[in-house]
Amino acid sequence: MVKYVLLSDNTLIYDYRNFPLLDFLPSAPSNTIPSSIYKFLRGKPMPATKTGELKYAPYALRKIEAALLGANKPGDVVVAHPDYLDRFVKDDTEVIGISTMDPFGLGPTTMSYYALFKTPEMNAWVKKEWEELIQKVNAARKGKKAKLLVGGPGVWEYTLLREEVERGNIDYLFQGEADDVAPLLFQQIAEDSIDKNMFIHGYSSFDETFHRYSKNDEKFLSRNGAAGLYPALDAIPNIVKPSVKSLNEIMRGCGIGCDFCEVTLRPLRYYPIEKIVEEIKVNIQLGGFDYAWIHTDEFFAYRHLQNYVPNEEVLKDLFRAIMAIPGVRRTNPTHGRISIPSAYPDLIRQLSEIGRAGPNNWIGIQVGLETGSERLAAMHMPAKTLPLRVGVDGSWQEIVWRGVYNLTKYFWRPAFTVQVGQTGETDEDNWDTVAIINRLSNSFVDGRPFEFTVTPLYNMPLGRIKAKTFTAELTPSMLAVYYAAYRHLAKMAMRDARKETKSRNLVVKAGVSSLISLGGLVMYKTIEHIAKKAGLDVEKVKSYGVGSNTHFESWQMVAKEN
Numbered sequence: 001m002v003k004y005v006l007l008s009d010n011t012l013i014y015d016y017r018n019f020p021l022l023d024f025l026p027s028a029p030s031n032t033i034p035s036s037i038y039k040f041l042r043g044k045p046m047p048a049t050k051t052g053e054l055k056y057a058p059y060a061l062r063k064i065e066a067a068l069l070g071a072n073k074p075g076d077v078v079v080a081h082p083d084y085l086d087r088f089v090k091d092d093t094e095v096i097g098i099s100t101m102d103p104f105g106l107g108p109t110t111m112s113y114y115a116l117f118k119t120p121e122m123n124a125w126v127k128k129e130w131e132e133l134i135q136k137v138n139a140a141r142k143g144k145k146a147k148l149l150v151g152g153p154g155v156w157e158y159t160l161l162r163e164e165v166e167r168g169n170i171d172y173l174f175q176g177e178a179d180d181v182a183p184l185l186f187q188q189i190a191e192d193s194i195d196k197n198m199f200i201h202g203y204s205s206f207d208e209t210f211h212r213y214s215k216n217d218e219k220f221l222s223r224n225g226a227a228g229l230y231p232a233l234d235a236i237p238n239i240v241k242p243s244v245k246s247l248n249e250i251m252r253g254c255g256i257g258c259d260f261c262e263v264t265l266r267p268l269r270y271y272p273i274e275k276i277v278e279e280i281k282v283n284i285q286l287g288g289f290d291y292a293w294i295h296t297d298e299f300f301a302y303r304h305l306q307n308y309v310p311n312e313e314v315l316k317d318l319f320r321a322i323m324a325i326p327g328v329r330r331t332n333p334t335h336g337r338i339s340i341p342s343a344y345p346d347l348i349r350q351l352s353e354i355g356r357a358g359p360n361n362w363i364g365i366q367v368g369l370e371t372g373s374e375r376l377a378a379m380h381m382p383a384k385t386l387p388l389r390v391g392v393d394g395s396w397q398e399i400v401w402r403g404v405y406n407l408t409k410y411f412w413r414p415a416f417t418v419q420v421g422q423t424g425e426t427d428e429d430n431w432d433t434v435a436i437i438n439r440l441s442n443s444f445v446d447g448r449p450f451e452f453t454v455t456p457l458y459n460m461p462l463g464r465i466k467a468k469t470f471t472a473e474l475t476p477s478m479l480a481v482y483y484a485a486y487r488h489l490a491k492m493a494m495r496d497a498r499k500e501t502k503s504r505n506l507v508v509k510a511g512v513s514s515l516i517s518l519g520g521l522v523m524y525k526t527i528e529h530i531a532k533k534a535g536l537d538v539e540k541v542k543s544y545g546v547g548s549n550t551h552f553e554s555w556q557m558v559a560k561e562n
Contacts, residue, residue: 002088003076004068004186007137009100009152010082010129012058013244015043021415021453026126027102027110029119038125045082046244052084056287059247059295060152061099062239064182070237071183079241082133089140094190096137099152103130104164106157108417108457115421115458115474116482116530134168147171147189151178155220159203165219175203175222177252180235185221200224233269238279242287247295247334248279250318254297256308256337258368258381260422260459263297270303273321284327292322292331299333299365300340308386310340312347319354331355332363339385341412342403343393348410357411362451365407369416369454372397372436373429376422397436404440404450413451418485420478421459430477435545437484441491442546453492454485479531480541487542490524 016022046056057079068077080088105124151174158173172189188194203220223229253268280292303311322331341348357363374396390396418433443450
């Protein structure tokens with residue numbers, strides 16, 4: 001008997017040919033990428049074990065699995081491979097739990113593609129994949145008692161598309177962190193006996209000004225505030241089986257306070273280094289990985305000091321502890337802000353030495369650049385530069401430029417996001433973003449070009465999503481940001497595709513790298529066509545912010561002197 005069957009959103013378990021940034025592929029509208037190309041580029045799903053379980057599962061799902069295993073027999077809980085679902089869903093199965101990220105394509109990246117291609121319908125590949133999975137699950141449980149529970153960060157999309165709950169035959173949706181309460185949650189759902197002292201029927205959402213509010217709904221469950229809105233650190237279990245891409249958490253929350261980000265509302269909780277090491281060992285010893293991808297919404301804030309000064313010794317101790325684990329050859333964090341590499345180049349150098357970074361081992365990190373406009377940065381993310389201060393320690397663009405200079409110098413590659421459509425945005429603000437992209441794209445350190453990518457995101461107002469009016473008009477200045485970003489991305493793809501495509505099959509490696517290079521060029525030219533049609537002077541975009549800009553040249557001179 002398998003009481004609880006856990007499943008992942010399929011788009012979270014493909015290997016994407018092990019090429020950075022292809023993980024965003026499902027966000028693209030299905031009418032812009034043919035099925036044959038999409039299925040080739042997404043690669044294969046994670047392998048199955050001999051019993052039909054998923055060998056590698058998303059980290060969040062592994063946490064729920066660990067929590068359930070702590071209160072049940074080992075055979076009662078299974079993370080199923082989608083191809084072998086029928087092996088586990090039987091008459092005595094009680095709950096099927098699915099974790100989702102972006103079920104209907106309302107996430108920032110997906111909405112950005114809708115805006116760019118003026119797609120009138122929500123038809124992203126991620127939506128098609130989710131609908132296929134729900135159909136498969138409902139077919140497997142037809143005529144059986146198993147309840148269907150959906151959780152994960154994508155649950156908020158069901159609050160906007162409420163009719164999809166009944167259409168998907170979903171019994172409950174859970175919103176929030178459930179590491180400590182998962183066993184009772186699953187048991188109560190199975191028994192139709194929700195304890196209102198633990199859980200409330202309803203969900204939290206945000207209005208157009210990003211203020212939280214609550215709404216009652218019998219299909220949604222969330223934690224009762226009386227029992228605590230978040231699990232305590234010591235109540236969060238360690239994973240017991242390997243996660244996708246050897247991902248391991250080191251903290252929760254961020255605290256920087258950007259007004260467009262929900263993560264900043266969560267309390268900061270730091271895993272002890274010992275706990276981090278124990279989880280990484282699971283991935284190395286049971287998963288066969290040789291690297292540790294450490295997840296955090298703000299790496300440089302791990303056990304930070306006052307005013308968000310980085311705790312340099314602790315960060316180095318963390319890297320040392322990870323690299324000392326037998327079998328670990330490399331490590332990198334998921335997210336971090338640019339002000340720390342700008343202000344603390346020696347910290348980056350030392351972390352690179354500990355992490356054995358070099359020309360064949362780049363440390364990747366996602367960075368929220370968000371804008372090149374000093375005005376918008378001060379308006380929406382004033383703490384982003386801490387402990388530096390704009391004006392005292394340089395302009396926002398200077399801080400960013402120095403940060404990328406130091407990252408490239410010591411073999412870190414940032415993946416930036418930038419936004420268009422922010423509240424209070426002007427055309428000048430967008431041209432400031434074009435300027436910083438171009439300046440970075442034309443900069444060098446030690447004879448090497450700056451290494452970075454830029455993904456533009458459309459800041460879709462929540463009110464427009466709720467009204468189900470999904471089209472958005474990108475102004476010429478917004479398209480200038482898209483054009484500058486994808487022009488640089490095409491440059492990066494042609495330069496780095498072959499060496500970054502990790503495959504032992506030389507034919508596959510050549511095919512994937514060629515397709516990625518071609519894809520980058522095609523995307524660039526497609527956006528160029530859209531931009532020209534909208535009246536954008538693309539020649540202006542290509543040179544904006546560089547050339548005879550004496551301020552930019554002074555940054556270069558200062559870098560050479562240092």
